[in-house]
Amino acid sequence: MTSERILNGYMWAFIAFMFAPLILMIVTSFNDVSPPSVTDWRGFTGKWYAFFWMSEADIRADPVLRALDRDRFVACFGNSLQVAAIVVPLSLLLGLSGAVLLTRWRGRANGLLWWVLLSPMLAPGIILGLSALVFWGRLGVGAGLFTVMMAQVTFVAGYPLLILMARLQRQPIELEEAALDLGASPFHVFRRITLPFLLPALASAAVIALLSSIENYNTTMFAKGGACTFATEIGAMSRNPNGHPPVINAVGTVIILITVVAALAHAAVSRREMR
Amino acid sequence: MNGLFQSFGKGLTAIFFACVVAWALVLIILPQLAMLERAMTKPARQLDSSVAGSLERDAANCVNILGHYLEPTEASAESGGVAIPSATGMAIPSMSGMASPTLNAGAARPYILQCDRATTHRKMVRESGERAFLDQLYDLPALSVSADAPIPDQIETARQIEQIAAQLYTTLQEAEANASQLGFGNFTAIGKPVMIPRTAEAQAQSDAAWASKALSLIGLRFTKDGNSYQRIGLEVLARTLFFAICATLLSLIVCYPIAYKVALATTPERAVWLMLGLIIPYAIVELMRIYAWTSIIDNRGLINEVLLWVGAITEPIQFKRSALTVFVVIVYTYVLFMVFPIYNVMNTLDRNQIEAARDLGASTARVHWRIIMPHSKAGIAVGCIATFMLAAGAFSVPRIISRGLQSEWFSQTIYNKFFEAENSNIGAAYSFSYTLVCFVIVAVFMWVMRTRLKDFARVQ
Numbered sequence: 191m192t193s194e195r196i197l198n199g200y201m202w203a204f205i206a207f208m209f210a211p212l213i214l215m216i217v218t219s220f221n222d223v224s225p226p227s228v229t230d231w232r233g234f235t236g237k238w239y240a241f242f243w244m245s246e247a248d249i250r251a252d253p254v255l256r257a258l259d260r261d262r263f264v265a266c267f268g269n270s271l272q273v274a275a276i277v278v279p280l281s282l283l284l285g286l287s288g289a290v291l292l293t294r295w296r297g298r299a300n301g302l303l304w305w306v307l308l309s310p311m312l313a314p315g316i317i318l319g320l321s322a323l324v325f326w327g328r329l330g331v332g333a334g335l336f337t338v339m340m341a342q343v344t345f346v347a348g349y350p351l352l353i354l355m356a357r358l359q360r361q362p363i364e365l366e367e368a369a370l371d372l373g374a375s376p377f378h379v380f381r382r383i384t385l386p387f388l389l390p391a392l393a394s395a396a397v398i399a400l401l402s403s404i405e406n407y408n409t410t411m412f413a414k415g416g417a418c419t420f421a422t423e424i425g426a427m428s429r430n431p432n433g434h435p436p437v438i439n440a441v442g443t444v445i446i447l448i449t450v451v452a453a454l455a456h457a458a459v460s461r462r463e464m465r
Numbered sequence: 466m467n468g469l470f471q472s473f474g475k476g477l478t479a480i481f482f483a484c485v486v487a488w489a490l491v492l493i494i495l496p497q498l499a500m501l502e503r504a505m506t507k508p509a510r511q512l513d514s515s516v517a518g519s520l521e522r523d524a525a526n527c528v529n530i531l532g533h534y535l536e537p538t539e540a541s542a543e544s545g546g547v548a549i550p551s552a553t554g555m556a557i558p559s560m561s562g563m564a565s566p567t568l569n570a571g572a573a574r575p576y577i578l579q580c581d582r583a584t585t586h587r588k589m590v591r592e593s594g595e596r597a598f599l600d601q602l603y604d605l606p607a608l609s610v611s612a613d614a615p616i617p618d619q620i621e622t623a624r625q626i627e628q629i630a631a632q633l634y635t636t637l638q639e640a641e642a643n644a645s646q647l648g649f650g651n652f653t654a655i656g657k658p659v660m661i662p663r664t665a666e667a668q669a670q671s672d673a674a675w676a677s678k679a680l681s682l683i684g685l686r687f688t689k690d691g692n693s694y695q696r697i698g699l700e701v702l703a704r705t706l707f708f709a710i711c712a713t714l715l716s717l718i719v720c721y722p723i724a725y726k727v728a729l730a731t732t733p734e735r736a737v738w739l740m741l742g743l744i745i746p747y748a749i750v751e752l753m754r755i756y757a758w759t760s761i762i763d764n765r766g767l768i769n770e771v772l773l774w775v776g777a778i779t780e781p782i783q784f785k786r787s788a789l790t791v792f793v794v795i796v797y798t799y800v801l802f803m804v805f806p807i808y809n810v811m812n813t814l815d816r817n818q819i820e821a822a823r824d825l826g827a828s829t830a831r832v833h834w835r836i837i838m839p840h841s842k843a844g845i846a847v848g849c850i851a852t853f854m855l856a857a858g859a860f861s862v863p864r865i866i867s868r869g870l871q872s873e874w875f876s877q878t879i880y881n882k883f884f885e886a887e888n889s890n891i892g893a894a895y896s897f898s899y900t901l902v903c904f905v906i907v908a909v910f911m912w913v914m915r916t917r918l919k920d921f922a923r924v925q
């Protein structure tokens with residue numbers, strides 16, 4: 191069947207389109223030239239990776255690497271972890287509350303609540319960052335990691351909300367009712383029945399919240415003030431008229447590898463569960 | 466409500482409500498209101514009180530500086546030669562060099578900026594074209610420090626001005642604190658036309674471009690008295706929305722067959738692998754996927770080197786300067802946000818329906834049009850909204866790809882207006898209007914597609 195072959199070819203072309211830049215990124219991260227290039231091959235090198243552990247003297251000896259500030263880079267990554275450490279639990283809590291109310295509460299304001307809680311996911315990210323900056327600035331809190339956290343929670347909480355809601359809608363309500371009939375306190379029921387039921391969804395929501403917090407650039411950029419995070423620091427390196435250092439490609443390659451391994455592991459686990 | 470109490474108890478229900486209220490108010494609604502307030506606030510430097518305040522400071526400084534010229538000989542004797550060289554050294558060149566007509570040879574002092582500005586006939590900050598002066602506006606005596614008068618008299622006048630200004634400053638500040646400073650002035654800045662100085666040739670060249678024709682058609686570019694004007698703010702907005710809508714349409718066309726293939730046209734075992742091929746690029750940090758493009762589109766990047774090698778071009782093409790490149794990378798970055806919603810909905814379609822339609826003699830096109838598309842409408846709508854919002858709010862792509870070499874995306878305009886322009890309140894106005902515009906577009910789209918917000922939960 192020709193139509194099937196066309197569709198197959200199209201599918202592979204699309205996947206090639208998605209992967210080609212990533213493969214180029216991996217290749218350039220081993221090329222001894224800055225800015226990164228695939229066409230200008232100057233020999234295999236691992237120094238863009240070694241940047242993160244080589245000695246100060248070696249860094250100073252290299253014409254490209256000596257312009258980079260490793261300590262700042264590491265500190266910014268630390269900031270990102272710090273932000274995520276607040277954003278992830280907070281957005282899980284808000285997402286869970288929102289999911290419970292949206293699925294179980296049949297109040298009059300339910301429709302309005304839908305709009306309000308989902309609106310951050312519909313708004314351009316930059317606006318969330320800017321409005322957090324303005325709002326907390328008015329309350330006397332200067333721009334910094336705190337405003338970044340608040341701005342990120344605003345929309346990151348939407349992911350747990352949607353994921354938990356999907357799971358809550360499938361919850362067998364009979365279990366809960368049976369436990370209540372048998373005299374369990376509502377809190378006990380929540381802790382022993384609802385939470386365990388939600389646990390897988392909570393775990394995947396946490397992973398997604400963590401990733402979107404660390405990789406977020408648009409919102410963070412507007413709320414960060416003088417602070418920096420992993421994403422903004424990487425973004426800042428593009429403002430170099432000579433092109434960005436290949437260190438970014440090395441970081442990118444590591445991220446790509448981690449993602450591929452994680453995705454394969456996930457696929458393997460879910461296949462085993464399917465059998 | 467009772468149901469909630471029953472299944473969760475009072476304590477937990479209260480916690481849930483508190484969290485949701487905090488989320489909605491502190492994180493969503495109040496920040497937008499703060500933004501609206503900021504957008505409607507006139508910048509402080511335009512207030513009349515700030516003009517009076519700066520007059521007061523100028524007069525005070527003038528008094529201070531004049532004090533040095535009051536008794537030059539005495540001062541020199543006291544300070545032991547440090548003050549004298551500076552006083553004379555500064556005075557003499559400026560006397561001869563500036564040679565302003567009011568400064569005759571007998572003037573007791575050189576030109577002093579602060580004294581020159583210490584006049585109650587001071588221009589107010591108003592919209593361009595409107596002229597107002599402090600003394601006329603608030604009925605003050607017209608006082609100014611004349612350089613010809615004896616210095617003690619000058620000091621006396623400056624003192625008077627300082628007092629008057631200080632008084633006016635306090636009264637004006639009180640009045641302004643009570644009066645509302647809100648207005649729509651910042652919003653009108655978006656549509657303000659800016660004159661573009663151009664030669665006739667450049668003008669003709671720019672007029673010939675189809676984009677320019679389209680923009681003049683909707684009134685964003687016009688010519689008046691031989692000068693050409695552009696409403697730059699609205700122009701950037703229009704261009705961004707146009708590109709965002711194009712990116713959404715292109716993504717939809719690209720993604721529909723992909724979603725169909727993975728969801729319906731392959732065996733479940735193979736679908737797992739195809740899904741992996743989609744999930745991996747989706748999960749990789751957005752910035753990295755954008756950076757991956759730089760080695761392709763650089764002046765010495767893959768495309769240019771290949772074209773040079775083939776001999777198709779002699780000079781590298783400046784891809785970074787083209788808005789089209791930003792468009793392509795935006796599509797690359799956000800296209801997968803279209804695939805997954807459509808896939809999730811299509812996946813729930815019973816394949817037997819398709820079989821039945823085929824058996825009854827429906828053509829492929831008809832099967833898509835009558836069965837698959839209606840079924841996956843919610844997914845298509847959600848995918849379109851997600852892609853549109855990401856493309857319209859894209860900030861990282863133009864920032865990294867273009868390195869500031871080409872015309873702006875609206876998100877960049879907001880950034881520049883807020884952080885780099887003299888009046889950040891205009892940035893707030895831009896941002897708030899953009900939110901409104903985007904929400905209106907989404908609302909209209911949802912109404913047309915008959916989508917409800919609840920579909921968002923269904924397709925994720």
